[in-house]
Amino acid sequence: MGGIVIMITLILGVIILYSKNKEILPLALVIIGFGIVGFVDDFKKLILRDTKGLKPAYKIVRFTNNISALCFIFDTIRNRN
Secondary structure: OHHHHHHHHHHHHHHHHOOOOOOHHHHHHHHHHHHHHHHHHHHHHHOOOOOOOOOHHHHHHHHHHHHHHHHHHHHHHHHHO
16 A cells, blocks of 8 residues: 555656656656556455465566666667757
């Protein structure tokens, strides 16, 4: 439940600060990606009663995809300027 509150405040903060700093959006998207992985893991554990949740390999793949996307986006932004 705490993760949902953190994601809501993150989204509201990005909406407020986006006009001043455009580079905040990629960071927020990666953090939201991490939040989605955590949400799916908790959903499987609590709602579906799967005691193992997501497999560690799936978590590592998703986290690696998030970080790769962040690196690609920042590289694109840096080369554009």
